[in-house]
Amino acid sequence: MFADFLSRLVQPDPAPLPDSDARLALAALLVRIARSDNDYAPAEKDRIDRILARRYDLSPFEASDLRQQAESLEGEAPDTVRFTRAIKDAVPYDHRLGVVESLWQVVLADGERAQEEDALLRLVAKLLGVSDVDSAMARQRAERG
DSSP: OHHHHHHHHHSOOOOOOOOOHHHHHHHHHHHHHTTTTTTOOHHHHHHHHHHHHHHHTHHHHHHHHHHHHHHHHHHHHHOOOHHHHHHHHHOHHHHHHHHHHHHHHHHHHHHOHHHHHHHHHHHHHHHHOOOOHHHHHHHHEEEEE
């Protein structure tokens, strides 16, 4: 279902993603981080839906639909390294920084900061080209609210 999208995303020199594809790719990262501790909790799904609704001005139904598409994409997406590097090449820094903050919100959604989620988020932030300082600031913003 996502084969064409994924092949475009992991080309050696990907073109900037159209808005709908960028939404889907970034939503898939949110799903990947939530699944990384093998406990994809309802609180994490709810947080993803709220992030997507707020970030993209979607209705609750549209956000849930995007998350469900992202769940399918995440299952088919290449390894995290290739996937995030492709996004880095196709998405502007300020949007990637916003994604890192959203990823922290998902990690913190269930009230636990699982080691697997934390480690994956640190890797993803680095691969997205987000500095450790910016990632730490994003985590602090996520913790506050």
